Amino acid sequence: MPTAARSRLGARRADPALASPLPPDVESPGARIEAGIAALLVALVALRHLAEPAGGWWLAPAALLALAGARLVWTDLRQHRIPNSVTAPLAALGVAGLALDAAAGARVGVLVPALLVAGVLAALAATGGIGMGDAKLVLGLGLASPTATAAIATPMLAVLIGGLAAVPALLAGRRRERQPFGPALLLGWAGAVGVDPLSLYS
Template identity: 40%
Template structure:
């Protein structure tokens, strides 16, 4: 119980830093909400690991994804923006987590898949924006590269599954909202989180 409490506190402590960065990017988010969601998310990730969902060397990847995804999703929902202050640092952060996972037991193939995933996932989203500029924002494209790295590391099926899940979640949000622009970032982040926390073999 104390272990989970420490994990939750550590995750919640990342929220004020992300909120500070987003506030300076003119995209403020509620700190308490971000802290609570980050704590819940990382606690769930830790529980998944302790239940034998995957080896310990994979833990840094979904844990980091959680604390990055929460503030970005909140910013996109509130401001229809995915600010560079979080999307760009995600690349070296995820790179470090994936590198640690590869060295910790995942092997070099994990890093190779991550690079390929970043190119494929990011390139596909860039192509969609080029062909249909109104369908995706620039922030979605910037985010997709780093998420592609994480998804590629999780396994090839994760790339296709996350694409499908994100599209479905955005459609559900559009149906629920009915009016106004619907951000794709939250669905993209949620789909990636699910695929990384519950990876398929591949």
């Protein structure tokens, strides 16, 4: 074995963080539990509403979340990024669905809160506070919300969930570890849509 290869192998054995296929913060119980719950809960919430006969066109992006939620979570955990291959079609389906619902007189109040919240997060991303992928995901989740209440509640719940998920790392003294925010956003959306009483059309 070449000397350089032996050196890299020895470094990986000496440093557990290098030996692991995942970033150090992904090894924390909080991040793993949050990611697993996020993927499962998004799928359950989306499938629950898909079974309703008159749910509205917001179910189109919700179906995409049910299919791609696990991939989004895994990519954010492993690479600390949210893929455009998920956020772009999510936004496109959200815009199309919102236009169709608005033409029928439904969800007319969703667009402004979705754009406002996404704009705030985009400003935070510009300062390095969060990733731009998070801002794009928030826009897609807002457009995939059945009501303005759910669109606004999604990032608020996400901040709370993300803070709770970071507690184990903080208690262990790992204050500088970067926590992926995508799983918290998906959990926030699932909670907002699942609990929001206005999300069930009558």
